[in-house]
Amino acid sequence: MSDGPDDGRRRRERESLADALALSRSSLGVTTPNPPVGAVVLDPAGAVAGRGATEAPGGRHAEVVALDAAGDRARGGTLLVTLEPCDHQGRTGPCSARALAAGVARVVYAVRDPNPLAAGGAETLRRAGVDVAQADDDEVAAAEQGPLRAWLHRQRSGRPYVTWKYAATLDGRVAAADGSSRWITGPESRHHVHGRRQEIDVVVVGSGTRAADDPSLTARSDDGAPTDRQPLRAVMGLTPVPPDAAVRGSDGRFRHLATRDPAEALAMLGDVQHVLVEGGPRLAGAFLAAGLVDEVEAYLAPIVLGDGRSAVQGAGVGTLTDAHGFEVRENATLGRDVYLRMTRRTA
Amino acid sequence: MSDGPDDGRRRRERESLADALALSRSSLGVTTPNPPVGAVVLDPAGAVAGRGATEAPGGRHAEVVALDAAGDRARGGTLLVTLEPCDHQGRTGPCSARALAAGVARVVYAVRDPNPLAAGGAETLRRAGVDVAQADDDEVAAAEQGPLRAWLHRQRSGRPYVTWKYAATLDGRVAAADGSSRWITGPESRHHVHGRRQEIDVVVVGSGTRAADDPSLTARSDDGAPTDRQPLRAVMGLTPVPPDAAVRGSDGRFRHLATRDPAEALAMLGDVQHVLVEGGPRLAGAFLAAGLVDEVEAYLAPIVLGDGRSAVQGAGVGTLTDAHGFEVRENATLGRDVYLRMTRRTA
CATH class of the missing domain: 3.40.140.10 (Cytidine Deaminase, domain 2)
Structure with a gap:
């Protein structure tokens, strides 16, 4: 115009x-x-x-x-x-x-x-x-x-948009040597994450993270109370999800995606628009390796561990030129942390 | 006033x-x-x-x-x-x-x-x-x-100011599974690094990085030519540095710091003000563990590897609450990359 x-x-x-x-x-x-x-x-x-x-x-x-x-x-x-x-x-x-x-x-x-x-x-x-x-x-x-x-x-691809979200240290760790991971990032970052959970359709974790952290995956306000709008909570993997797992909740908004294949998991979710993959490292690697990460949200804490699990394990990359590439769209300060939103690199 | x-x-x-x-x-x-x-x-x-x-x-x-x-x-x-x-x-x-x-x-x-x-x-x-x-x-x-x-x-502490600089992927890797690491970051980041090398007194790498990459550690302009102002180049570690190592150069501005102890290495350097520790992961870990990193410069490439070496290995941290903490002072975009300058957290 x-x-x-x-x-x-x-x-x-x-x-x-x-x-x-x-x-x-x-x-x-x-x-x-x-x-x-x-x-x-x-x-x-x-x-x-x-x-x-x-x-x-x-x-x-x-x-x-x-x-x-x-x-x-x-x-x-x-x-x-x-x-x-x-x-x-x-x-x-x-x-x-x-x-x-x-x-x-x-x-x-x-x-x-x-x-x-x-x-x-x-x-x-x-x-x-x-x-x-x-x-x-x-x-x-x-x-x-x-x-x-x-x-x-x-509309264009026939599958939902996938955002992989993680919170890590400067050296890319998501847990310390003893497994401790709460909290790597500060309250401002966690507030932001809970806001994002209200804007997407499904939040997914792998069965390993489910077992290790027993997360509720609900969207919560700063006082810990669940917000009105809740995403569907999903656990992906062949391991059964125990009846008392926190992720099951009591609102019926839970799905077990009994597959190891990210594409199959997305198909199981039906006509949803936006899936938030929250970890752990192997689930992130599987989605990346399958070419199914459209967006990355990184919450980077300015701390160093030097040991412990890395944010991604196994993304199908053997050499540097095959790395999965993204483009920074947002770069913001959240308290002490740095928030980066990136989308898949196209050129 | x-x-x-x-x-x-x-x-x-x-x-x-x-x-x-x-x-x-x-x-x-x-x-x-x-x-x-x-x-x-x-x-x-x-x-x-x-x-x-x-x-x-x-x-x-x-x-x-x-x-x-x-x-x-x-x-x-x-x-x-x-x-x-x-x-x-x-x-x-x-x-x-x-x-x-x-x-x-x-x-x-x-x-x-x-x-x-x-x-x-x-x-x-x-x-x-x-x-x-x-x-x-x-x-x-x-x-x-x-x-x-x-x-x-x-003046205040009696030892030089130490900046640890690294370039890593979103998942904190400094090399891919096959060891490839050139180049994780883009030309704008590398230009910035060479500018910084002209502002400090000494650039240090560990003998492992020396052997793996055979770096020259000179400050170079974009066409690859050395700039007028060059830092002292130092390799720290007990392994001898071969006579044909690139880091030796021909200008006499090379030092082998034959110790594993960061504090001892700094003392060997005499009355210098600013030391830039450029890696690798174990050297960074040793300086962090010794409490001798005053500043961190991170060049973060928006790419994911999922395998390969992490930016820091062994920093003396067993659990999350003992993590080395920093405070973001600068957050800038360098081409596709994100540059963060941080100083040691005091509170």
Whole structure:
């Protein structure tokens, strides 16, 4: 989209689309199998009239939430949305029809819908006389690499997006010589991890880590209480999970993935978008060796052990040029620790 | 120093002291056993009249360089210097006397000289009627934690400041399963390492790394040519260093430290300020176990190996609470890599 005569309008639209993207984060982990979308409606004068994010399956799409909030002020206004409005009659009716009924004059969307069943919303709106535009390349990239990345990956590849998360020392250890590992990182890092657990669908550990640490894998607030939104908890491996294992919990949100094959484990999970692999070293190695790690989240504690288990064991790499390569996307300080988010290197 | 009536003057002084600190970086690795100091002279109107950094031993101190450059413009002006001007008759005469002869009306210094032989310059100047002030706390801290840190450490502890530098993967490996390790990090990181080698006095590796990699340990520019300023190259360990080892070079700047004890190795090096320990894992472990690592420089490549040697082996830590702790001081991106500079955790 090139600069139009009305730069003020475009600036407001950019701000509102950024707002819609931020809103969509609140939908992460809630919407599966639907995409986590955000939407903002501006009235004809350019003032914000409605904001929304996709609700849980069966609930409203982001566009509908924002249009409901805007009411009559949407007429002649602009709808900004992080994903092309859907055009299909799902449980909620097409968003394209809803936008037409609301009388919006202009629609700006970031990511084109790759799902052939749902796509076509932009074209339907255009044919009906609405001014439809795709956002600028940088806005599209921000949406694609941000909250929509796991859903898009699922649409394009047919398998969930896999994030491998670990917490290690400067020398890459995840436990000391005596096996002690609580806590390598500080409270700020652990708070961050629990936030992330609320944004994904499934958290997976290997049966070795299950036996060694007996983790609950719940998302918890700083006072230790479970949060409202909980991921599915899964243990992968052929070893049975004992009836009294903490990971089983009492909410029915536990799965034993009785396989050693990461691809098979992902297939067992069905139509989920985002899987968080939390360890241990052999499970991480198996996912890496299978080419199934799309993203890495590293919580690095500025401490040195010099002995103990390394973060990854056995990733199918014999020589340096075969190393698994990633690209740093985020580098932040969390208390004393350093947090790095990386995605698979493509070039 | 509190805000005076002349805020403009104080702002110029802060800028000039920051400039002096930056200048002093050019003296790193050049001045040993003297401190790397920077100085700026402002004329009575507040304009920069002279700038300088300490020259090699036998050459001029920073104050003298700056005062020489300022000439008559120093009369009635201000001298800003990162370290209290010396008061002793060394090879170059006291800087306090030189400042008095130049007729400066005001002297602002950052770090008080901890060396009893050299200290007292501030008092001498004050008695002679010069307006003498120590810089603000933040300016003092910047100088103490910056270019003067190794020299100050030597003055206070009697041993050199030790930086352990390593380049590793996300899982803390410094070599792949087949021993390959060139190059784990990218060209930007390697460029940075060669810059650092020019700022320290001695670079040390263990005899294992010497035998495995046959490194030259020279500081080189990007085209591979040695730079003008070279550190002393040292190999520590009881194994003899072969006559054809690359580290011997042809410039006489090589030392074999025939000991397994890090403290003994440091003592063998005499009156140096800053030692860079470059590996391998066992040497790093020995220095860590001996409590002799003051600073860590980590070059982290966003790649995963899953096998191969870890960055540290044997650091005398059995359980997590005994880990060696550091504090992140710098976190920068170097090409694809992440660079962390850390200092020993004190609290």
